Amino acid sequence: MGAGLTGSTIARCLADAGREVLVLERRSEVGGNVRDSRHESGVRIGHHGPHYFRCSSLRIWDFANRFAEFRPVQPRILALVDGTYEDWPITSEMSPASAASISFNGGTNSGRANS
Numbered sequence: 001m002g003a004g005l006t007g008s009t010i011a012r013c014l015a016d017a018g019r020e021v022l023v024l025e026r027r028s029e030v031g032g033n034v035r036d037s038r039h040e041s042g043v044r045i046g047h048h049g050p051h052y053f054r055c056s057s058l059r060i061w062d063f064a065n066r067f068a069e070f071r072p073v074q075p076r077i078l079a080l081v082d083g084t085y086e087d088w089p090i091t092s093e094m095s096p097a098s099a100a101s102i103s104f105n106g107g108t109n110s111g112r113a114n115s
């Protein structure tokens, strides 16, 4: 019941095991909350919000790659300091001079800016 991730995965596994499967979906489109489509500009747009795929299981990763292409994502946590985005947390790898230039109370700031 339902052609979201759960229903589709169960249906696929049953079909792979040789069972006959009928998926019933109440919407006019499949995918559930992970539904997306490609805009005419070429940009892929999530209908219900953007999604990241994270897993530590090679078996699940191989399964998912049968049906979709993925692009690597490298998330970074940044701190907004005086209007500038800084790497967070501040580590010992940051030079003392750079660390000293960071101000949390309105002073100067020479860190990297990111968008």
Ligand SMILES: Cc1cc2nc3c(=O)[nH]c(=O)nc-3n(C[C@H](O)[C@H](O)[C@H](O)COP(=O)(O)OP(=O)(O)OC[C@H]3O[C@@H](n4cnc5c(N)ncnc54)[C@H](O)[C@@H]3O)c2cc1C
Binding pocket: 001, 002, 003, 004, 005, 006, 007, 008, 024, 025, 026, 027, 030, 031, 032, 033, 034, 048, 049, 050, 051, 052, 053, 054
């Ligand atoms: C904005 C947003 C961002 C998210 N980001 C992430 C992310 O980055 N990474 C991540 O892993 N997860 C993310 N999630 C969670 C992820 O989307 C859900 O865990 C996943 O889509 C759930 O899949 P599902 O098949 O269980 O449910 P759904 O996607 O809700 O699918 C259920 C389907 O069943 C259909 N259905 C329901 N009732 C009936 C019925 N009675 N008869 C017929 N059809 C029915 C529905 O129409 C729907 O298509 C996000 C969710 C949202 C909303």
